[in-house]
Each structure stands twice: as structure tokens, then as C-alpha cells.
């Protein structure tokens with residue numbers, strides 16, 4: 001484990017994080033008294049650093065899993081800047097007390113909600129968008145006036161080291177710092193009485209985090225995963241749908257929390273949709289006909305463990321009768337898995353039970369919208385639901401009948417790029433929301449205030465002693 005305050009002491013890891021935590025806790029009191037301008041100054045510094053270090057960010061992502069620079073620009077750098085700049089534009093307004101109307105029973109009082117920092121926060125980040133998914137909650141934590149410790153994923157060590165350098169260059173470690181390490185480090189951190197924990201990762205680890213938070217009654221935001229379905233009906237523009245689905249699936253080689261996980265398509269348009277999807281893969285990743293593996297626009301699987309996991313999902317599905325419709329090439333040495341369409345995977349196969357988190361896309365035909373709805377609702381709540389249809393009635397039906405963390409109609413993934421749309425899951429896919437004002441609120445305590453005039457109260461008639469007149473009320 002490496003702490004970025006001073007050379008790592010020889011003492012036990014838990015002692016070091018404890019010390020760091022205590023320093024942040026002491027500083028949190030001063031941070032609480034700062035105005036929005038100081039918070040904005042930190043956010044501006046962060047934004048400038050990202051601009052100045054664009055090449056280093058691209059290189060780190062390439063080193064960790066050969067992520068194409070263009071994808072890093074959009075999904076790590078631009079997305080981080082959107083969040084920071086939106087926060088900067090709105091921070092003054094968000095931090096003002098929000099007036100609340102007065103009911104007749106409390107006439108004469110003034111009422112408002114004021115936002116105060118939670119204190120010392122922990123951000124645990126995953127590896128799949130390792131820069132953006134640390135910066136996004138950091139922007140919200142800073143906007144709300146907190147101190148925080150970031151624990152990046154050990155699976156993307158180059159990005160973790162870059163985040164650590166960034167924090168060293170920008171912040172006093174008593175305000176923001178990075179602690180690198182694996183789950184043992186996360187476990188040591190989770191023993192500390194943080195005021196809020198923002199976790200992004202798998203539902204399995206989310207449960208561990210929530211249990212640890214319960215020990216200190218810390219609040220949590222859990223940004224988890226799951227199987228996000230796409231539903232394509234017979235009114236959809238199939239070319240448009242195919243392009244948007246394969247873009248959402250292909251970016252980061254399918255290692256995206258909101259990637260389309262499986263496609264439910266109305267039987268009558270299945271073949272046409274599959275042909276369009278194959279064509280998109282050719283246009284996106286193989287325009288020269290040299291094979292997708294030669295594409296500079298396609299990332300690799302992050303490590304051998306995940307490569308083997310995804311490859312075995314495919315093998316297992318085939319063994320249970322699934323057919324590959326296109327793709328299917330895997331190369332362990334390169335950790336390369338081709339975008340792969342398959343059909344006929346049984347509902348009980350692992351590929352239809354586990355989050356795929358890779359470039360495999362099962363296709364499932366359906367006859368009625370009710371049938372498609374039942375397939376989705378027989379599983380745990382998805383993080384995202386994608387509906388491709390030109391029928392307003394069908395869109396309404398699916399949105400109303402399928403619970404999900406978020407949704408796009410005739411699009412994939414882009415709902416997470418809108419800073420005014422609260423982002424997050426529901427049930428198994430998460431708890432609490434991130435981005436924009438929702439993210440700011442997640443890192444704030446909403447303190448409710450009722451202000452009365454001296455000598456006035458609306459409830460004097462309810463004071464003891466309880467005469468018959470009081471009891472009548």
C-alpha cells in the first residue's frame with residue numbers, strides 16, 4: 001500500500017490509514033466553514049490539471065488495457081470535465097439555503113433546507129473507467145465541502161498512480177488523498193468511521209461495503225452493475241438501433257456498467273437487426289477487412305482473470321446450445337475478444353445469469369411486449385434499460401413496466417452524460433444517485449431548519465397541563 005502524504009511508514013497499513021483519516025477529520029472542521037468560492041477554486045484546479053495532463057491520462061489508460069485515445073478523450077476526460085464544469089456553473093446556487101413554504105399550522109415561522117458537508121468521505125473506484133469514476137464523485141465531494149480519501153482499483157495500477165500524482169500536485173493530503181492498494185487496503189479503510197462512502201463496483205462487493213458502513217451508520221452511495229437489457233420492437237429504425245447498440249457495446253470492449261448486456265428483439269425483425277449489427281461491427285472495427293484484432297479503435301480485456309471469465313461464458317453458452325451469429329474470435333495472449341453476437345443461450349446459462357461485462361451480446365427473440373417485459377423482470381433490477389421503438393405507446397409501456405436505475409429511448413449509455421439526470425441503480429444495481437445536483441446532495445447533509453419568532457408559537461394550546469381543551473385537538 002502506498003500513502004501519498006509521506007513515504008509509507010513501516011507500521012501496519014491500518015495504522016497509516018487511521019492517521020490519514022484523523023488528519024482529514026481535523027481538517028473537515030475548517031472545510032465546513034469555507035464558502036462556495038474555496039470549493040470552486042479546488043474544482044477549477046482539478047479541471048486545469050486534467051486539461052494539462054491529457055496525454056498522460058491517455059497513456060495511462062492505454063498502458064492498463066490498450067484503451068484507444070479517442071475513447072479516453074470522450075469517456076474519461078470529456079465526461080469528467082462535463083461534470084466539473086456543470087458543478088462550477090451551479091455551485092453558488094446549489095450551496096444556498098433552499099426556502100420551503102410554511103403550512104398554516106406553522107404560520108409565522110420561516111423554513112429552509114441548508115446543505116452542509118458530511119465530513120470525511122471515502123471513494124472506492126472500479127477499474128473500468130478508472131479515471132472518470134474517481135473524478136466524478138470527487139467533484140461532488142469537493143462541491144459539498146468534504147475531505148476525502150480515494151481508493152482506486154488495483155487492476156488499473158497505472159491510472160491509480162496517476163490519480164495519486166494528481167492529488168499530490170493539487171491538494172493538501174488532509175483534504176484529498178489517494179490510497180492505492182487492493183481489497184485488503186479497502187477493508188482497512190472500511191473499518192474507519194467515514195461519514196459517507198461512495199462505492200462503484202460489483203453488487204457482491206457493494207454488500208460488503210454496506211455492511212461495513214452499517215457499523216458506523218455511515219451513509220452510502222452504491223453504484224453497482226447488473227444485466228442491462230435492450231428491447232427492439234418491430235417499429236424501430238433497425239439501422240439506427242444497430243449502430244447505437246453496437247457503439248454502446250463496443251466502447252471499452254463491453255466493460256461498461258451500462259453496456260447493453262443482452263438484446264430482446266421482436267421476432268419479425270430479428271434477422272434484419274442482426275444483419276445491421278454485423279454491418280456496424282465491420283464499419284466500426286474492420287473497415288479495411290483485416291479483422292477486428294487489427295483495429296486501433298477497440299480496447300482489450302483488462303486482465304487474464306476477466307479474459308478467462310468472459311471466454312468461459314462464451315464456451316459455456318455454446319456447450320448449452322447457443323450459436324455464434326458473428327465474431328467469436330478470442331486471443332488469450334492479447335486479451336482480445338471479438339464483438340460477438342450469439343443466439344439460443346438458455347435462460348439458466350451463466351451468460352444469461354451473470355453480468356457479462358465484455359463484448360458478448362446474446363440475442364433473444366420475443367413475440368409480445370409483455371413477454372419481453374417478463375424476461376427482464378424475472379431478473380434483478382437492471383442499471384439501465386434501452387428501448388428502441390418508434391411507437392410512443394410501446395415506449396410508455398416498457399418504461400412503465402420495467403423498473404431500472406435509468407433508461408434511454410432510441411439511444412444507449414448517453415443518459416449518464418447528462419449532468420442534470422440523476423445517475424444510479426435501483427435495488428441490486430445500486431442505491432443513491434450521482435452526477436450534478438444529485439451527486440452534490442449525496443455528499444451533503446440536508447439540514448432542515450425551522451425559525452420561529454421569539455415569543456411566538458403556533459402550538460401553545462398543546463402545552464401541558466393537558467386540559468380537556470388540549471385533548472380535543
Ligand code: NAD
Nearest residue numbers: 125126127152153182183186201202205223224225226257
Ligand atoms: P469490484 O467490486 O470487484 O471492485 C471495485 C472496488 O472495490 C475496487 O477498488 C476493489 O479494490 C474494491 N474491492 C474489491 N473487493 C473488495 C472487498 N472484498 N472489500 C472491499 N473492497 C473491495 O468491481 P470492478 O470489477 O472493479 O468493477 C466492475 C463492476 O462495477 C461491474 O459490476 C460494473 O457493472 C460495476 N460498475 C458500476 C458502475 C456504476 O456507475 N453503476 C460503473 C462502473 C462499474
